[in-house]
Amino acid sequence: MQTQMHTNIPTSNSKNWKVWWQLTRPHTLTASFVPVLLGTALALQVTEIHFGLFLAMLIASLLIQAATNMFNEYYDYKHGLDNEESVGIGGAIVRDGIKPKTILNLALALYGISLLIGIYICMSSSWWLALIGLVCMLVGYLYTGGPMPIAYTPFGEIVSGFFMGMIIILISFFIQTGTITPTSILVSFPILILVGAIMLSNNIRDLDGDKEFGRKTLAILIGRNRAIRLLAGMFIISYAWVFILIAMNIISPWLAIVILSAPKAIKATKGFIGKTVPIQMMPAMKATAQTNTTFGFLLSIGLFIGYLL
Numbered sequence: 001m002q003t004q005m006h007t008n009i010p011t012s013n014s015k016n017w018k019v020w021w022q023l024t025r026p027h028t029l030t031a032s033f034v035p036v037l038l039g040t041a042l043a044l045q046v047t048e049i050h051f052g053l054f055l056a057m058l059i060a061s062l063l064i065q066a067a068t069n070m071f072n073e074y075y076d077y078k079h080g081l082d083n084e085e086s087v088g089i090g091g092a093i094v095r096d097g098i099k100p101k102t103i104l105n106l107a108l109a110l111y112g113i114s115l116l117i118g119i120y121i122c123m124s125s126s127w128w129l130a131l132i133g134l135v136c137m138l139v140g141y142l143y144t145g146g147p148m149p150i151a152y153t154p155f156g157e158i159v160s161g162f163f164m165g166m167i168i169i170l171i172s173f174f175i176q177t178g179t180i181t182p183t184s185i186l187v188s189f190p191i192l193i194l195v196g197a198i199m200l201s202n203n204i205r206d207l208d209g210d211k212e213f214g215r216k217t218l219a220i221l222i223g224r225n226r227a228i229r230l231l232a233g234m235f236i237i238s239y240a241w242v243f244i245l246i247a248m249n250i251i252s253p254w255l256a257i258v259i260l261s262a263p264k265a266i267k268a269t270k271g272f273i274g275k276t277v278p279i280q281m282m283p284a285m286k287a288t289a290q291t292n293t294t295f296g297f298l299l300s301i302g303l304f305i306g307y308l309l
Contacts, residue, residue, distance in 0.1 A: 025069040030289060031164050031195045032061035034296030038191060039172025041303040042184050046177055053124055053175045056117050060133075061168055063114040068140035070107035072151070074100055075144040111137055125175040132171065139163050152210075154218040156203065161196030186245055187299070190238035194292040197234045201288040204228065204272055205281040228272045231288070235265035238295065252306030261294035 036058045040049060077100055118133045139159060143150045150159050169188035170180055203210065203219040204227050211220050219227040242258050245251045264287050271284025 025066075025072075029062055029065055030293040030296075031160075031198060032065040032168060033058065034293055034300075035165055035168035035188070035191055035195075036061050036172045037300050038187070038296050038303075039169040039184070040176060041300040042169070042187060043173045043176035044307050045303065046181075049176060050124070053121060054172075056121050057172050057175060060114040060117040060121070063110045063117075064137060064140055065164070067107040067110035067114070068143060070103050070110070071141055072144040074104045074107065075149065121175055125178065129171060129175070132167070136163050136167060151199075152215045152217070154216060154221055157196035157199045157218055160199045161192040161194075165192040165195035183250060186250060190241050190299075191292070191296055193234050193238045193241075194295055197231055198285075198289050198292055200227065200231050200234070201268065201272070201281075201285045204231065205278050205285055208276070209278070224276070228269065231272065232269045235262075235269065235291065239265075242299070252302060254306040254309070255299055255302035257302045257305075258295055258298045261291055261298055264291040264294055 036054070040054050040057075043049060114137070115133075118130065122130050122133075139150070140163075143156070143160070144152075150156055166185075166188040169191060170184060173184045174180055200219065203217040204224060207217070207219050207224055207227070210217055218230075222230065239259065239262060242251070242255055246253050246256055268284050268287035268291055271287055272281055275281045275284070
């Protein structure tokens with residue numbers, strides 16, 4: 001039973017700012033920023049960039065991601081998964097006294113703003129995107145909300161990777177070009193994997209607690225050691241995929257620059273090996289998110305260099 005009093009705003013202004021910032025779970029926001037940047041860099045190969053649409057897509061994606069994180073905060077509390085000893089940057093309700101309703105309303109408000117931005121995007125491209133955008137928002141809510149939260153199933157990694165990785169890249173590409181190409185799909189595949197890896201790393205860290213609360217995540221079903229090996233395999237496939245595309249002359253050799261992010265992937269994998277205490281795995285989780293960020297940035301840089309040369 002939760003006995004502490006909830007308030008709308010923490011007492012310290014400094015603490016207040018930090019609490020609300022942490023509530024967005026900033027380390028996950030790159031999962032939205034990187035796909036938008038990459039999709040736009042891909043579009044640069046075939047057309048001039050509309051920077052208004054780029055910024056609109058970027059802001060909308062970040063808002064949806066932040067709202068999804070807040071839904072996660074709200075429903076983790078409702079399902080009894082968060083407590084004052086929980087590891088991680090969640091737990092604003094149990095540790096900082098923010099009212100659950102406040103977080104839920106804020107998430108819905110962010111969705112509302114993203115809807116308005118989405119109208120502008122659709123007016124400038126295609127109204128079919130409205131349907132796709134609504135599906136993405138619904139998935140964001142159902143990830144931890146609804147009668148059967150996606151995050152509690154073995155499908156969390158693939159669903160998050162598909163909608164937060166590949167789909168965002170393809171929408172970002174489409175609003176600039178008016179089409180989808182085989183190359184844009186192929187280049188988006190490693191980001192699908194790496195966004196899924198962020199979710200897998202989270203589930204590896206929370207494996208024992210999730211099992212206690214009856215979750216059936218992929219990490220629980222295959223076990224901690226196999227989950228770590230799967231994470232390593234996801235990193236390997238992502239890098240190998242890029243070099244295969246280069247070898248097939250589908251993308252520029254400049255995209256090989258992505259290999260510079262490999263140390264982060266190695267650090268992430270090693271950081272999980274032999275660890276069972278959640279706090280010990282936090283650096284590995286951070287390195288996994290950083291792998292996605294640097295990998296995506298380097299892919300984009302490779303595309304920009306290839307375009308200029």
